[in-house]
Amino acid sequence: MEASVSAAVNVSMLAMSVIFTVLIILIFTIKALVKLIPYEAPPAPPARKVSASSPPEQDDQVAAITASLAAHIGKRPDEFRIVNIQSR
Amino acid sequence: MEASVSAAVNVSMLAMSVIFTVLIILIFTIKALVKLIPYEAPPAPPARKVSASSPPEQDDQVAAITASLAAHIGKRPDEFRIVNIQSR
Amino acid sequence: MEASVSAAVNVSMLAMSVIFTVLIILIFTIKALVKLIPYEAPPAPPARKVSASSPPEQDDQVAAITASLAAHIGKRPDEFRIVNIQSR
Amino acid sequence: MEFSFSSSTQKIVNSTAFTTLESGDALMIGIACLLVYLAIWKKFEPLLLLPMGFGCLLANVPMSMMASTDTGGLLNFFYQGIKHEVLPPIIFMGVGALTDFGPLLANPTVLLLGAAAQIGVYMTLIGAVFLGFNMQEASAIGIIGGADGPTSIFLASKLAPHLLAPIAVAAYSYMSLVPLIQPPIMRLLTTKEERKIKMEQLKPISQTVKIIFPVAVTIVCCLMLPGVTPLLGMFMLGNMFRESGVTARLHETAETHLINIVTIFLALAVGSSMTAESFLRLETLKIIALGLLAFAFATAGGVIFGRIMCKVSGGKVNPLIGSAGVSAVPMAARVSQKVGSEEDSSNFLLMHAMGPNVAGVIGSAVAAGVFLSLFGDVGSSIDTHAALAPVIGNPEAGIQALATVVEVIKQ
Amino acid sequence: MEFSFSSSTQKIVNSTAFTTLESGDALMIGIACLLVYLAIWKKFEPLLLLPMGFGCLLANVPMSMMASTDTGGLLNFFYQGIKHEVLPPIIFMGVGALTDFGPLLANPTVLLLGAAAQIGVYMTLIGAVFLGFNMQEASAIGIIGGADGPTSIFLASKLAPHLLAPIAVAAYSYMSLVPLIQPPIMRLLTTKEERKIKMEQLKPISQTVKIIFPVAVTIVCCLMLPGVTPLLGMFMLGNMFRESGVTARLHETAETHLINIVTIFLALAVGSSMTAESFLRLETLKIIALGLLAFAFATAGGVIFGRIMCKVSGGKVNPLIGSAGVSAVPMAARVSQKVGSEEDSSNFLLMHAMGPNVAGVIGSAVAAGVFLSLFGDVGSSIDTHAALAPVIGNPEAGIQALATVVEVIKQ
Amino acid sequence: MEFSFSSSTQKIVNSTAFTTLESGDALMIGIACLLVYLAIWKKFEPLLLLPMGFGCLLANVPMSMMASTDTGGLLNFFYQGIKHEVLPPIIFMGVGALTDFGPLLANPTVLLLGAAAQIGVYMTLIGAVFLGFNMQEASAIGIIGGADGPTSIFLASKLAPHLLAPIAVAAYSYMSLVPLIQPPIMRLLTTKEERKIKMEQLKPISQTVKIIFPVAVTIVCCLMLPGVTPLLGMFMLGNMFRESGVTARLHETAETHLINIVTIFLALAVGSSMTAESFLRLETLKIIALGLLAFAFATAGGVIFGRIMCKVSGGKVNPLIGSAGVSAVPMAARVSQKVGSEEDSSNFLLMHAMGPNVAGVIGSAVAAGVFLSLFGDVGSSIDTHAALAPVIGNPEAGIQALATVVEVIKQ
Numbered sequence A, B, C: 001m002e003a004s005v006s007a008a009v010n011v012s013m014l015a016m017s018v019i020f021t022v023l024i025i026l027i028f029t030i031k032a033l034v035k036l037i038p039y040e041a042p043p044a045p046p047a048r049k050v051s052a053s054s055p056p057e058q059d060d061q062v063a064a065i066t067a068s069l070a071a072h073i074g075k076r077p078d079e080f081r082i083v084n085i086q087s088r
Numbered sequence D, E, F: 001m002e003f004s005f006s007s008s009t010q011k012i013v014n015s016t017a018f019t020t021l022e023s024g025d026a027l028m029i030g031i032a033c034l035l036v037y038l039a040i041w042k043k044f045e046p047l048l049l050l051p052m053g054f055g056c057l058l059a060n061v062p063m064s065m066m067a068s069t070d071t072g073g074l075l076n077f078f079y080q081g082i083k084h085e086v087l088p089p090i091i092f093m094g095v096g097a098l099t100d101f102g103p104l105l106a107n108p109t110v111l112l113l114g115a116a117a118q119i120g121v122y123m124t125l126i127g128a129v130f131l132g133f134n135m136q137e138a139s140a141i142g143i144i145g146g147a148d149g150p151t152s153i154f155l156a157s158k159l160a161p162h163l164l165a166p167i168a169v170a171a172y173s174y175m176s177l178v179p180l181i182q183p184p185i186m187r188l189l190t191t192k193e194e195r196k197i198k199m200e201q202l203k204p205i206s207q208t209v210k211i212i213f214p215v216a217v218t219i220v221c222c223l224m225l226p227g228v229t230p231l232l233g234m235f236m237l238g239n240m241f242r243e244s245g246v247t248a249r250l251h252e253t254a255e256t257h258l259i260n261i262v263t264i265f266l267a268l269a270v271g272s273s274m275t276a277e278s279f280l281r282l283e284t285l286k287i288i289a290l291g292l293l294a295f296a297f298a299t300a301g302g303v304i305f306g307r308i309m310c311k312v313s314g315g316k317v318n319p320l321i322g323s324a325g326v327s328a329v330p331m332a333a334r335v336s337q338k339v340g341s342e343e344d345s346s347n348f349l350l351m352h353a354m355g356p357n358v359a360g361v362i363g364s365a366v367a368a369g370v371f372l373s374l375f376g377d378v379g380s381s382i383d384t385h386a387a388l389a390p391v392i393g394n395p396e397a398g399i400q401a402l403a404t405v406v407e408v409i410k411q
């Protein structure tokens, strides 16, 4: 038997110390993080804008849908206008 | 040509015998199984209990929802009580 | 320095020529393809046939459903008849 | 190194595939396009034949390094998964996850139909030997009659890797042609009255039996024919995922994305082995011809044994379900249903045919196991694997024991 | 080669597994069926124990070439993924993608409970040494007390590969038994009043903190214990996929099909190492016994430290959440909830117990890291990998540095 | 072995990464955090840069065995997939499954824009040679201007593996910066009137053409430039899965979980090659600078050729769609749409820009093919693969033929 029980006890004490050391460092890291970056309630979702400045993604969608629609109804894209996309 | 047709016939007869042997053993295995474990119609789904002994999973759900709700409405979990979770 | 700028210029001119060559060949390939196989508007979806010649896939479905139903209501498959499967 | 315009041009021109394109390559590219055409417009097992055709296309571009023999190439990498028999068992796991053994368990005697349909395998074996193939090659060709892609690929990669490509192409093509090949044979070998027989409805099966069944099959079949364990064991594991009711996550993965991923790699790899050198041979034509023989005899075997069962049971078995014993799940079962309903539109054979249909899968796996017991040799497998795991332990004690026994018998 | 009917028959009979089936194989097949039974009917971690049991079944069919030691076989191929430590980290990535560190971040001191529960690891280590295992083996056995499957498999494959099978079986079995093992210990070590303590609701945590946390853990822990980087780093990467909000695709794949695929391969491979030779030993019984010890002491350690925290905090901490520090996510946290609600049905400990629960995962990973720092040796890993990448560079400068230091100390 | 408390402590302290952490490692960890920051908060190609940054973080923990050069380590294992050119083609298959060639087929002349944008590649090549890189390195750097991640990684791993990390980082970073880099160049090189041009609506394309197109591209391009077959062929296969209509299962897997899995492995592997030794060099800064040049010239090339097409077509082509020829799908097409709608909000260029956008992908693949024809050498690939498949056949007949030709020319 290569390993003795006393060695095992030594290793165990050491390892538990290391574990507590590492996790205590982690606790302080988390506490520092939480203090530095406090929780802020997420803002209420903004009301849908009806003005020209719709979000850029919707611009894409309008462009894509317009082009498809144009292809489908056989009109040039500037002969009609999509006013609003309503997601359900 | 290493292999002769007669050898092929030999092998074929042997192989068919083995296949039938194996599958017949399987037939009897299945018959034994089906006889030992007859089909039972699944019981009708039990009516939802309204009493305290709700299933353990729902306990968890109630606990989780209560904790979340508590965090949200800013009350302690014991200041209110979730009575029932209705799945849709 | 193994490579000289003049060699790089040579390689660049050559490579651009190759790229244009390959892509021009591709353009003509596409043009030929589009000419050979013109777009045809997809036919309007055919009205559901009510006659005996329902599509083969539905035959399977009717067979499977009939068999299951037979097992469930305890009748022989020929004692009843599924007339139509309506997908929603 | 000089990079003058003219020398570079020369280099590019010389490196185009046109300079080394031979007529064989061009023909193979045509065959690749044919496979793609059949897959898309004729719906010939498109999940396999489309990537297989495309792999063939890529492999036959000269200097593309995409043939299965191009060490270091992409498709050679996927090909290792066939060579080392990793991919077919994973596909079989997915097939198991997709298979419902309920109809078989409700009427286990139809396993005999799955056995009888294997006659196609052996008629083809004899035919192949007659045409000059050796025993290993003939076995790999014969199993086309098993009508199971992964089983064919698994056996071919073990017994006759040089014939893998034509065998795989034949197996999947004829599988797609089942609705054309089978009906005339079925009508020829049965009477109108037999085709009108209505079968009793199947009795329901306990879920417990469905769970125990894969374990039972594994123990029974693998103990008797250990060589088929990778294939049959994984098949049954997939079915356990399905029936156990406690491994929904694994079941879903096995029957969707895992089988799909492996199918892509396997089909590309098989396609990459379709080079002019290996495919444009007389052997390929022989295999194509033998494959048709295999399917025809398998169908006939199933139907004739169906008639026997019909007689023995006193007319309770419709012989048309016998043809489903070739497997080709679920195509062959649909054919039984269709031919039956032609005589009597109120005759519903589909569920009854599903039993012999899955029995055919087990039957061909067993047939493959018999071949592996007779002709299997793990030498090549160990050689190639040596690269992956240098610390070769004791090479397969069982085989050595077997060799010893054979030695003793010889003396 | 002759293929007379009689010689062929002889060959087939000799190649059946029955001719070489020994009682050990049969017993292992029985154990495989037991595992499958426990997985399906007792719901013992079925995602792992079902394929593990099935892998054991396949591996113990003689001549099936499915044991982890059968070079060239299918399950040997999957086993390479354990041997080279590829599969456990990928599983850990998926676990990270499934883990919510919110409760831990809201109350970070519960990390101490995750540390305290590791006492189970060390009591078991001492016990194992007492029973005659050497230090490496004892470490691998001890980590069963960490109650994390992938961590156990990862450490066992590094420190004691010959004990992998019993360690994995013990780890997953006892994890399933947590609802039986823990409650009596929890009731024994706490008073009725302590069990009734209601904890303050957790405060919400900024998403930014949740995103930074995995990076912080990786830097802090991996710099201190580099050996555990594959495991802990991938765990944290999975969590980044979850919390970052910009990698939804990767998150979904990591927590579903990727972890499922790897689970199938890993469990089959572990099962394939359960051969009679390696499993039917006295050591296995010792490991099973020590595993129970590990879970019991881990639970006790957590609960006792919970009482200390209760005292120190002036009664704000319910000691029942300490037992969740063993990990076994989320089972152990549910046990805390259940035992707590037995005393007072309005006491909701689940969320509070999730903190120590995930802390326990980090704790065992750190414990594994300590073992690797002390006993880790990459020799075998390099040997096997040599086959995959012949151009071996400098074998791990760090370890060499370490070796030098050790040399110096010895002098 | 002694395990006294003090000697063990010493061992642990010595094995922490702190003892060997050098300033380079620390700096690289900082760079890793920067990449993660850019990925999450600046949304720089997060699917790639997040795992890449995390891989860099893990690789730079000393003694973690996670660098791409650590034989036997986890990320070295994934790195083999780049080294042997397996992962980029699989990603390209997924990209093909996500690509709609409809707009390109409706207006095939825009392929010229995809060709013109490659001027960025060559201006960068010349610049790189000017800055002292050799021809292979300069080619790999130049292809950053192709604005295709997998193409860049594929070419870099073949021609200049030591520059893989900075090239990949530059390629993905600038791709994310396309909305910032392109607009000023586009406005500078076009007149207000040109930007207002409205293009005719695209005509619909037969599904049959969409199916035949990938086969046609494969045959035309791969026969002319065989070296690019793994990349372009797999790209077209993915597109076949999409358009054929008969392989929905494979299509879904290729464009979701398979590409996701491979992306995780690829990005981690690229990140793991970002070690202090390989990344903290003057070359990296040069490459970052050249990459910006590449994107700027590619944009300019596309726009200027757009003006030419505008002239030739009699004002029917809006030159703004030229910038989309750099690829960076679909970002660059969106930029065309945005800059166009700034002048006239009723101008819808997005669909028209999708044509040159996907043409740019083909264009860069062709450019990569030209480089491979000129400078490709499979030596290293064969060397490393030798380990995987010992039975090396004839090493790539085509390349040998090429070498012979080169010899002949030299004389």
Ligand code: NA
Residues within 6 Å of the ligand: D145, D146, D147, D148, D325, D326, D327, D328, D360, D361, D362, D363, D364
């Ligand atoms: Na069959």
Ligand code: NA
Residues within 6 Å of the ligand: E145, E146, E147, E148, E325, E326, E327, E328, E360, E361, E362, E363, E364
């Ligand atoms: Na733990």
Ligand code: NA
Residues within 6 Å of the ligand: F145, F146, F147, F148, F325, F326, F327, F328, F360, F361, F362, F363, F364
């Ligand atoms: Na491009």
